[in-house]
Amino acid sequence: MTARPLRGRLERYGPPLLAGAALLAAWEYLPPLFGISKLLIPRASAVAAALWVEIERGLIFDAFMVTLFEALAGFVIGSVTAIVSAALITRSRLVERALMPYLVGLQALPKVALAPLIIVWVGIGIESKVAIASIIAFFPVLINAIVGFSTVEAEKVELMRSLVASPWQEFRIVIFPNALPFIFAGLNVAIVFSITGALVGEFVGADRGLGNLLMQLNFGMDIAGMFSVLVVLALLGVALHALVRFAHRRLIFWAEPENIETNTP
Amino acid sequence: MTAGMPDPLIEVAGISKQFRTRSGDDVIALSEIALAIPVREFVTIVGPSGCGKSTLLRLIAGLVAPSTGRVRIAGTPVSGPRRDIGMVFQVPVLLPWRTVLKNVLVPAEVIGLERRAAAGRAHELLELVGLGGFADKYPSELSGGMRQRVAIARALMHDPAILLMDEPFGALDAMSREAMNLELLRIWHASRKTIVLVTHSIEEAVFLADRVVVISARPGRVSDVVEVHLARPRTAKTRSEPEFVRIAERLRGHFEMVQAA
Numbered sequence: 162m163t164a165r166p167l168r169g170r171l172e173r174y175g176p177p178l179l180a181g182a183a184l185l186a187a188w189e190y191l192p193p194l195f196g197i198s199k200l201l202i203p204r205a206s207a208v209a210a211a212l213w214v215e216i217e218r219g220l221i222f223d224a225f226m227v228t229l230f231e232a233l234a235g236f237v238i239g240s241v242t243a244i245v246s247a248a249l250i251t252r253s254r255l256v257e258r259a260l261m262p263y264l265v266g267l268q269a270l271p272k273v274a275l276a277p278l279i280i281v282w283v284g285i286g287i288e289s290k291v292a293i294a295s296i297i298a299f300f301p302v303l304i305n306a307i308v309g310f311s312t313v314e315a316e317k318v319e320l321m322r323s324l325v326a327s328p329w330q331e332f333r334i335v336i337f338p339n340a341l342p343f344i345f346a347g348l349n350v351a352i353v354f355s356i357t358g359a360l361v362g363e364f365v366g367a368d369r370g371l372g373n374l375l376m377q378l379n380f381g382m383d384i385a386g387m388f389s390v391l392v393v394l395a396l397l398g399v400a401l402h403a404l405v406r407f408a409h410r411r412l413i414f415w416a417e418p419e420n421i422e423t424n425t426p
Numbered sequence: 427m428t429a430g431m432p433d434p435l436i437e438v439a440g441i442s443k444q445f446r447t448r449s450g451d452d453v454i455a456l457s458e459i460a461l462a463i464p465v466r467e468f469v470t471i472v473g474p475s476g477c478g479k480s481t482l483l484r485l486i487a488g489l490v491a492p493s494t495g496r497v498r499i500a501g502t503p504v505s506g507p508r509r510d511i512g513m514v515f516q517v518p519v520l521l522p523w524r525t526v527l528k529n530v531l532v533p534a535e536v537i538g539l540e541r542r543a544a545a546g547r548a549h550e551l552l553e554l555v556g557l558g559g560f561a562d563k564y565p566s567e568l569s570g571g572m573r574q575r576v577a578i579a580r581a582l583m584h585d586p587a588i589l590l591m592d593e594p595f596g597a598l599d600a601m602s603r604e605a606m607n608l609e610l611l612r613i614w615h616a617s618r619k620t621i622v623l624v625t626h627s628i629e630e631a632v633f634l635a636d637r638v639v640v641i642s643a644r645p646g647r648v649s650d651v652v653e654v655h656l657a658r659p660r661t662a663k664t665r666s667e668p669e670f671v672r673i674a675e676r677l678r679g680h681f682e683m684v685q686a687a
Contacts, residue, residue, distance in 0.1 A: 319489060322507050323489060323513045324532070324533050330535075330536050334532060415523045415566065
């Protein structure tokens with residue numbers, strides 16, 4: 162009885178764990194073999210030690226929480242605003258046609274370029290980072306939600322019309338759930354973007370957060386310390402992405418893969 | 427129908443419908459259609475594809491407005507969709523994120539029927555269409571025929587007097603289709619609805635109907651109306667009765683003429 166699940170777990174987790182161990186070993190032992198200074202690429206063990214130092218100093222936990230909050234708040238504000246905007250825009254074919262070229266144009270603008278401006282407007286506190294993260298999270302969700310709200314089978318709408326459904330009922334029962342696979346394609350991108358937004362905001366001007374810590378360590382030429390912040394950032398990204406994927410699986414178990422639009426970054 | 431008959435439930439009077447195509451031409455989809463359908467009659471409308479028979483159904487449903495003429499249901503003019511009609515489309519149009527039960531409950535939700543009573547009725551309807559044990563399944567777990575049964579149960583949810591069906595079994599294979607025809611007759615007997623069913627299958631039209639309305643193509647006109655006096659309940663054997671064969675032959679004659687023209 163116990164042999165089977167154990168074997169299943171081995172098959173599932175074994176290969177990635179082995180690959181991880183191999184990568185760590187390569188990181189630890191390869192750079193010196195090629196004569197690369199450990200000042201430029203510190204060994205994995207040195208990074209682990211640096212991470213431990215940062216944890217003991219207590220700064221990195223505070224920085225982690227700040228950046229997590231900025232990214233999450235930005236993600237939530239940006240996504241919700243985007244979904245509501247998309248719902249309003251797609252209410253009218255005319256409005257959609259009028260705005261779409263500009264939205265696509267704005268989508269193409271690298272939003273991080275707005276960061277200095279927003280720091281000037283909002284200040285160097287947490288708010289400006291939340292604002293930047295929201296703006297960056299906003300567009301992928303908006304564009305995907307617009308596509309999702311406008312690609313409903315005519316028959317589904319006709320069914321609701323034949324029942325004399327109100328526009329709100331039509332939206333709630335058919336159009337919104339129907340658009341969820343598209344919206345989630347946007348959310349998957351937005352969650353990673355919002356971390357980037359928070360981080361870039363911290364680079365431009367901040368007194369807290371992982372981006373700020375990274376810059377401080379950079380000024381101090383503490384390369385191992387910088388690597389330890391990168392490790393924490395990677396963990397943050399993986400955790401937030403897993404959160405969205407979890408919601409995704411729970412909410413749109415019914416969608417066939419080919420229905421899901423590929424991401425627009 | 428003769429003067430002695432009671433007022434028809436559905437009355438289609440002098441209906442014409444023109445569409446404008448993308449290239450700007452006017453196409454006459456339906457021309458001078460007149461029909462009177464009494465309560466509890468099972469009428470099938472048969473015609474070649476593109477003859478406007480689906481449009482006729484949408485006109486009765488109030489989903490499309492006629493260019494001229496009018497439709498009356500129970501004496502009142504149809505000016506838009508109405509809740510005494512249940513629709514079944516060519517495809518089941520189920521919501522894949524809802525269970526079978528919750529799909530059947532969509533009309534109850536839209537109309538605002540009392541929840542517990544509605545859930546009870548939905549279970550009864552699922553029994554009626556032979557899906558008693560499938561309430562908690564998702565549409566993706568059902569076969570094509572089962573999905574269309576869910577659509578029929580949904581159409582009956584708000585207890586409409588009229589069921590309008592647009593080639594409901596067109597996507598099914600021949601065997602499931604014949605099984606569904608028998609099922610539909612059983613449901614019709616049990617629910618006592620007035621049914622108008624559009625099909626391009628002559629056999630299906632004759633097998634189900636009290637009356638078959640033949641519509642010709644471009645412009646769509648009523649070219650024949652045939653009363654079907656086959657005994658009910660009908661069974662698989664009905665299809666080999668001389669009367670069935672005779673009517674089917676007569677209907678087929680219309681379409682051969684169309685093809686020759």
